[in-house]
Amino acid sequence: MNIDMIRAADARLAGQKRITPLLNAPLLDQQIGRKLFVKAxxxxxxxxFKFRGGFAAVSALAAATRERGVIAYSSGNHAQGVALAAAMHGAPAVIIMPADAPAMKIANTRAYGAEVVLYDRVGGESREDVGARLTAERGMTLIKPYDEPQVIAGQGTAGLEIAVQAAEAGVEESDVLVCCGGGGLTSGIALALAAEAPGLRARPCEPEGFDDVARSLAAGTIQSNANPAGSICDAIVTPAPGDLTFPIMAALCGPGLVVTDDEVLRAMALAWQHFKIVVEPGGAAALAAAIFHGEAVPGEAVIAVATGGNVDRAMFTRALDTLEA
Structure with a gap:
């Protein structure tokens, strides 16, 4: 992995990805006592953000390989990113998803034209095993959700944008808090910032009980989570950091931050109230860390990446209800 791969992915994504805004809400700044910027x-x-990595990976394949199709496994966001990217390239896609994934994510993945294969995550069935079997049977190319160079490169394009947008906002030094599962986005952003904005430092943010990256960074070796599921932050519940992503994070990232499900729900509500955006639980972990764990984040400004907004109505209503508590 290197910055040249990220710049190349950015070139392929030109005109396809959205350059998402870096938002600020002065009233929330007053509440937390510093400037808070949210990359939406x-x-x-x-x-x-998963569209970035999905498109980068699909577009990097040789045409003949791409025509045979792609396979991915995901709880929903990587699934949708790869499904749309495959459709844009006229390639078939098979997406392996946990049966307990949010219904909206499963429905949207099918709507993008992908074949969805469900597996029993709670019962211990391995998505890796299902993926290996289907890849062998169908002759398709597996695009992993985070431990894949072109996926990391695509996610890193968000870091290129943050570097430019932070400079425009007058922010030269800041922690950049990133919702983190396997570390594809965190490592990609870390690589981009190291090259383009060395005063900005990426830090992974995870849900309580699934803080494998924070523990791995503290220990210096890859640590795993004991349970396969159990947090509302389904988008960032992964077994362990990746073999590719962990060395990058160990070299370039600050210490990990851990948030509770309650803090995530409150952050989702505050994102709606102050930034007028809809954020899913796994996409709100970084914002929750910025708001509720400010003592662990140095500096006069902080940047949080709101990584996704694919949330079911019932979960979003649950989040909004915290405003009345």
Missing amino acids: ECLQRTGS
């Missing part, structure tokens, strides 16, 4: 990737195509 919930406004990206398919409703999350």
Whole structure:
């Protein structure tokens, strides 16, 4: 992985991805006592940053390989990103999703034209095993959700945008908080910032009980989560950081931050109230860390990436209800 791969992915994504805004809400700044900027990737195509990596990976394939189709496994956002990218390239896509994934994510993935294969995550079925079997049976190319160079490169394009937008906002030094599952976005942003904005430092943010990246960074070796599921932050619940992503994060990122489900719900409500954006639980972990764990984040300004907005109505209503508590 290197900055040249990210710049190349950015060139392929030109005219396809949205350059999402860096938002600020002065009233919320007053409440937390510093400037808070939110990179609104919930406004990206398919409703999350995952479109960047999906398109970067599909567009990097040789034409003959791409025509045979692609396979991906995901709880929903990578699924939609790869499904749309494949459709844009006229390629078939098979997406392996947990049966307990949000219904909207499953429905949207099918709507983008992909074949969805469900597996029993809660019962211990392995998505990797299902993916390996289908890849062998169908001769398609597997696009992993985070431990894949071209996916990391695509996610890193968000970091290029942050570097430019932060400079325009007058922010030269800041922690950039990133919702983190396997580390594709966090490592990609970290690489981009190291090259383009060395005063900005990426930091992974995870839900309580699924803080494998924070523990791995603290230990210096890859640590795993004990449970496969159990947080409302389905988008960033992964077994462990990736073999590719972890060394990048270990070299370039600050310490990890951990938030509770309650803090995530409150952050979702505040994002709606102050920034007028809809953010899903897994996409709100970084914002929750910025708002509720400010003592662990140095500096006069902080940047949080709102990574996705694919949330079911019931969960979003649950979040809004925290405003009345």
